[in-house]
Amino acid sequence: MNRLLEINDLSVTFSMEQAEIQAVKDVSLTIEVGETVAIVGESGAGKSQLFHAVLGLQAKNANLTGSARFQGRELLNVSNKVLNTVRGTAINIIFQDPMTALNPYLKIGKQLSEVLQVHERLNQQEARKRSINALAEVKIPKPEKCYNQYPHELSGGMRQRVMIAMALLTNPKLIIADEPTTALDVGVQTEIITLLKKAHNQNNTSIVLITHDVPLVAGLCDRLVVMYAGKIVETGKLDEIHNHALHPYTRALINATPNYSLQINSTGKLDTIAGNPPSPNEVIKGCAFAPRCELADKRCENESPELESINKTQSVACFHMSESQ
Amino acid sequence: MSLLEVKDLGVTFNGDVKALDNVSFTLNKNEILGVVGESGSGKSTLARCIIKLQNKSQGNIYWKESDIHTFSKAENKNYKKQLQMIFQDPLDALNPRMTVAQIIAEPLRYLKAGLTKQAVAQLTHDMFLAMGLSLEQLNRYPHEFSGGQCQRIGIARAMIIEPELLICDEPVSALDVSIQAQIINLLKDLKTESNLSMIFISHDLSIVRHICDRVLVLYKGKIQEIGETETIYQSPKSDYTKQLLASIPLHDPEEERQRINALVASSNSQEH
Numbered sequence: 398m399n400r401l402l403e404i405n406d407l408s409v410t411f412s413m414e415q416a417e418i419q420a421v422k423d424v425s426l427t428i429e430v431g432e433t434v435a436i437v438g439e440s441g442a443g444k445s446q447l448f449h450a451v452l453g454l455q456a457k458n459a460n461l462t463g464s465a466r467f468q469g470r471e472l473l474n475v476s477n478k479v480l481n482t483v484r485g486t487a488i489n490i491i492f493q494d495p496m497t498a499l500n501p502y503l504k505i506g507k508q509l510s511e512v513l514q515v516h517e518r519l520n521q522q523e524a525r526k527r528s529i530n531a532l533a534e535v536k537i538p539k540p541e542k543c544y545n546q547y548p549h550e551l552s553g554g555m556r557q558r559v560m561i562a563m564a565l566l567t568n569p570k571l572i573i574a575d576e577p578t579t580a581l582d583v584g585v586q587t588e589i590i591t592l593l594k595k596a597h598n599q600n601n602t603s604i605v606l607i608t609h610d611v612p613l614v615a616g617l618c619d620r621l622v623v624m625y626a627g628k629i630v631e632t633g634k635l636d637e638i639h640n641h642a643l644h645p646y647t648r649a650l651i652n653a654t655p656n657y658s659l660q661i662n663s664t665g666k667l668d669t670i671a672g673n674p675p676s677p678n679e680v681i682k683g684c685a686f687a688p689r690c691e692l693a694d695k696r697c698e699n700e701s702p703e704l705e706s707i708n709k710t711q712s713v714a715c716f717h718m719s720e721s722q
Numbered sequence: 723m724s725l726l727e728v729k730d731l732g733v734t735f736n737g738d739v740k741a742l743d744n745v746s747f748t749l750n751k752n753e754i755l756g757v758v759g760e761s762g763s764g765k766s767t768l769a770r771c772i773i774k775l776q777n778k779s780q781g782n783i784y785w786k787e788s789d790i791h792t793f794s795k796a797e798n799k800n801y802k803k804q805l806q807m808i809f810q811d812p813l814d815a816l817n818p819r820m821t822v823a824q825i826i827a828e829p830l831r832y833l834k835a836g837l838t839k840q841a842v843a844q845l846t847h848d849m850f851l852a853m854g855l856s857l858e859q860l861n862r863y864p865h866e867f868s869g870g871q872c873q874r875i876g877i878a879r880a881m882i883i884e885p886e887l888l889i890c891d892e893p894v895s896a897l898d899v900s901i902q903a904q905i906i907n908l909l910k911d912l913k914t915e916s917n918l919s920m921i922f923i924s925h926d927l928s929i930v931r932h933i934c935d936r937v938l939v940l941y942k943g944k945i946q947e948i949g950e951t952e953t954i955y956q957s958p959k960s961d962y963t964k965q966l967l968a969s970i971p972l973h974d975p976e977e978e979r980q981r982i983n984a985l986v987a988s989s990n991s992q993e994h
Contacts, residue, residue, distance in 0.1 A: 439898035440869075536989070553761070582760040582925055584969040591985040598986065609898060612928075615975035616982030639975045653903040655928040656973040666907050667932060670900035673868050 399430040401571060401603050402451070407463035407473070409446050409455060418677045420446040422627040423463070425704075428571065431601040435614035435635070437650070438624035439674050444607045447624075448573050452490060453480045468570075486516045489564035493576035495556035499548040505532075505559055506544035512566050531562040535592055554585035561592050571603045572596070578613065590616045611654050615639075620710075623647045626675050626685035629704055633711030643713040646670075646686045684715070692717040723786070724748040725887060725919050726772070730781035733767055733943075741767045743943040745781070749887070754913060754920040756934030756951065758927060758966070764943040765923045769889050772921070773807055774798075803833045806880035810892035812872035816864040823860040826850065826878045833883050849878045853908070870901035874908070881912065888912070889921045894929060906933055927970050931955055939963050 409421040421443040428434055436444045449455050451465045451472055465473045467483055492498040500508060509531065510524035519527065525544070532540035535558040548556055557577060564572050574593060578586040594617050596602050606618055614621065614635065621638050623631040623646065631644040642648045652668040672689045675681060683700055687693040696716055704714040726749040733742040742764045749755050757765050770776035772783060774790065783790045785801055793801055806829070809815040816825055827846045830837055837845075850860060853874040864872055873893060880888055890909070894902040910933060912918050924930050930937060930951070937954045939946040939962065946960040958964045972978040 439900060583927065584760060584966065587969045587971070587982070587985065591982055591989060594982055595986050595989060610971070611899070612971035612973050612978060615978035616971065635975050650899060653900045654973070655903075655906075655926075655932050666910065667903040669903040669907060671904075673870060673901070674898070676868075 400427055401430045401432070401468065402428040403464075403466045404447070404451065405464045405466075407447065407450060407461070407465055409443070409450050410460045410462075411456065411458050412460060413458070413678075416678055420459075420627055420677060421450065424624075424627075424629055426622060426629065426632075428603050428605065430570070431597075431603055432620065433597055433604045433606070433618040434620045434622060435606045435608060435618035436622045436624060437608055437611055437614065439609055439650075441626070441674055441677060442624040443627040444624050445575055448490070448575065448605060448607065452484055452488065452573070453477065454490075485512060486567045487569055488571045488573065489567070489569045490573040490575060491557075491560050491564050491577045493579050495553065495560045496548060498560060499556060501548055503547075504544070505546055505548065505551075509544075509559070509563055509566065512563060516567055527566065528562075531566050532559070534565065535559075535562045536588070537562070554581055554588070557581060557585070557589055558592070561589065561596075565596055568600055569602060571605065573605045573607070575607045576609070577606075579608070579610070586613065587616075593617055611651060612656075623650070626681065628685065628714065629712075630686065630715070631711075631713045632704075633707075633713075637711050643707065643711070643718040644686075644715045645690050645692055645717070649689075723751070724784075725751050725753075725786060727784040727787070728768075728772070728781070729784070731768070731771060731778055731783065732780040733764075733771060733776060734779040740943050742771070745940075745943070745945055747938055747945065747948055749919055749921065751886075751919055752913065752917050753936065754922055754934045756930040756937040757921060757923045757940060758925065758930055758937060759940035760925060760966075762942075763940040765940055766891055767943075768940070769807065769891055769921065769923060772889065773802075773805060799833070803883055804885055805887040805889065806883065806885040807889040807891065808873070808876045808880050808893050811896050812869055812876050813864055813867075815876050816872060818864055821861045821863060822867070822875050823850075825864070825875060826882055829879060829883045845882055849882050852881075853878045854904075868901075869897050870904060873897060873901075873905055877905075877908065877912075881916070884916065885918070887919045887921070889923070891923045892925070893922075895924070895926065902929070909933065927967065939966065 404424060404426045406423045406425055407421060408419060408423055411418045411420060424447055438444050450461050455461065461473050464471060472480060506528060509528035513519045513524040513527055529540045529544055532543050537543050537555060537558055578589050593604055597604055604617065606614055608614060619635060621633060621635045622629055625646050631647045638647060642651060649670040653670055655667060670689055675685055683698045684702055687697040702714040702716050704712050706712045729746050731742055731745040734740055757768060759765050767776055771778055790801060823846055826849055827842050830842050850857060855871065855874055894905050897905060906929060913920065922934055934951050936949060937951050938948045941962045946962045947954060954963060958967055972981060
């Protein structure tokens, strides 16, 4: 196995006036070369914070501990100069909202060719040629025209394609796609996933897909990481988890997702997860999911379960996994 | 008798952009009609026409068989008592400077003026409980609530004047999966308990299948297809509906993988 990114005991803590808020709690995770991993969980689970920390994009009041090594090189708490040797070249990120990620004052072409001029020292003409090719690659109908347009002239789907073109420009080893399809129509969602899959197939690019949309991940990802309240609660091969999820939260999450290919069940109701996810400033003593969990007992309230390996691929953090089916 | 009838409705912007074109349908009592389509298809414009926030360019809308555009001031007020709306971004739709008790009671002040203070308090109180919120939160402000709770508050505000029609514009798209399911189940209960009709606007076709009795498919302002939910999902007639249904991610991982792989393969072959 060839390790691309190794995250060890990473925590992200925000110091606020009144208290400290821990958004990510001792997360360890390895991404192999050519691996496609989905990070799923609800808002506030810490999925974005984890990868923003890896790229040094955390907020100013964030305190990072642990380590994140990319091809053996430490990325946590290092200078921007060091970060910029991998950011924008070896690791690229695609954000949820392409309108805020693109500069509204600059033409698309300028924003794309700049990447190549800075990172690969190409001259303007070469950069233009490569950028237009990249736009064609992501199926933008008139790449030359798009090169000379401003972001506001494009639809949301087109803008997200531009973001993917930009992320692919430097042939990165790892692409972090942070909710890349959330703001888009279903048809466009499928196209975006298809483009990412294609990039993975062509260059063996590793992809981290951060999302709350569970059905969406199967088309792209082999492995699933489920996060809840800042921790990984379950990880394993996608099929393994789909067929045999061991954490009650994972099961509840899969069951609460409406299944379009099934008719309404006999009661006509969707399965729900009672209650709400804990708020970030809540002090959690035991398992964070315990207040919403049917299997929870005294031990769950007082002790926090550690992530334990079940077999080579699947791990789970739950005291009651043997009762799971 | 139909509750609402829309006939040949058209809305044109800037003289030539047709946001809605020849839209006709009826909504029955105690029915949930789904309106689906991609962004820009005219879903929200349709809702805005029905609540009279948007002027039509042509056609008519009938509420219980009378034309809503010929209503007098008093009839208009009466019409607005009978329909309410809930919105996509639940926090945005609540006034940040009012407590949730004030927010929920506000429609009563305008539409049911004359109720005593105690009666208003009682109604607010009951509505709060019916939405599964806890009473000690009544005097808090919207920012103290989660997205799902804010949507419950939005629904409480809509339901307090006992409307006959609830227009839901992407009511769960901004919510997490586990909370989505709670809100969908709540809306289903309201339909049964309050004999309510709904227009349910959404781009999420999986949710539409779970909650709607009939579905209307819009594309570029035109109705592509309208019919019973199961008929449309099992045997769609229009090509656009077929395309729309084919783009929903499948629940089974193996099937979804095959769907995307087929798309990647066809995209590669186009290039060679």
